[in-house]
Amino acid sequence: MEETELINRIKQGDKSALNTLIEDNYQAVFSYFYRNTGNYHQAKDLTQEVFTKVINKRLGSFSGGMLRRIGIAQTLLNDPEILILDEPTAGLDPYERVRFRNILSELSGNRIVLLSTHIVTDLEFIAGQIILLRGGQVLKMEHTDNLISSVNSKVWSAVLSQEEFNQVKHQHRIGNIMQKSDGMEVRIISDKKPLAQAVLIQPILEDVYTYYFGGLHK
Template sequence: MGTLVIDQVTKSFHRQKALHNVELQIPPGLFGLLGPNGAGKTTLMRIIATILQPDSGTIQYNGIDWRHNSREVRRILGYLPQHFGAFRNISAIECLDYIGILKGLDEKTERKRQIEAVLADVNLTEHAKKKVGTFSGGMLRRLGIAQALLGNPQIVMVDEPTAGLDPEERIRFRMLLRRCAQNRTVILSTHILEDIQTTCDGLAVLKQGNAHQFSDMQDLAAKARGRVWKLTVKAEDYDKFASTYKIISTLGTASGMDIRLLSDQRPSQDAEPVEPTVEEGYLTWINT
């Protein structure tokens, strides 16, 4: 396993710049791409997947250069796009058999072995002969991961995989990604901080096409150090603080309202500085 190196990647659509000189070094394990909708995450994922070509910059992995070896790149990649579509009137096993052929798994016995293995990996073995149209949202995402794992790729990319899933399915899916990352690189693109915080080894945050890589979650949390305050205010004073500061959390108490807020300076004499959370670090970075 090696490191995926993204160097000075830029992409524009007409006059709108989607990515600005993105530089990332993504090691093996589970790596998160975090950012709000429209930040450039999907554009970067599609470039890594060779669906789009960058305007400039390079991507390399274990000596493979994306500019000159797109066929070899596709051989080592598995990709689950945000909207994974499959024919509804075929079974899961038929769907995977078709995708396996497209991936070049021409030997029938080996293709069957891999299909059985990936179905077991995503806990869909007992549903293998069911029509895809009968699958729940969570089952469909697991099928999407199964097709991405066909061919034993070294790099697996998943784009917004838990959006729209219920809490239980989201937890199951995060644990599935964690298992998949044990012997490969898995890149998880999402706007849901909890998905990154609970599963990823490293991360980068994108904002308006700009990317910044953080060494770990605490590195991101540290972006808000010295800017997070806790205080109790009277209910009638809450709107005044809400209109002036970015309030992170509120808890009603017998004595008023306990609030945490972001501010470069102490918002009142009663405010106490507190250690920031990962969420507060993320909000600070996104809003500066």
């Protein structure tokens, strides 16, 4: 089939012509994704999503996770050395968020991925290095493990009554709160022991954010 004829038939909405184009290019696109990701299953998934699952469907009919994967696949066709993503997992359900995070983690093996997000858990699973920005200025730039280590001995846990909590929340940075049968289990970020009953616990990346940007009382 001549290229001009094929293009004209596609423009006219000829589904068989579109299928021909997909079939002829499937292996080439798969090879491209495999060369860039180094992962057979990921390359296969990307190829199928772009050239098989999207056929005869409007983009608006896809889930947020699918749209983001299609966007990544289209971007990779240009063979970029740097990917810049802004809040890529916002609005995704837990399953789609995990799957998308895994795709980004694999892609970062052979290219630079710059990820801007307020969803701290995404960074904990994806980022090798984190830059904290405040007011347009670089506050910290560290490898993820070093950044978490910077708040060692600053993260405490205590079970409080509602009255105790009302006092503490105005004096210290507060992280996660969980209701328990015997009171409220409160995560407190403080340079010094905040309460007699408080015990040191292992920090996570969310504690870093709370420490540098303020917690509940802010």
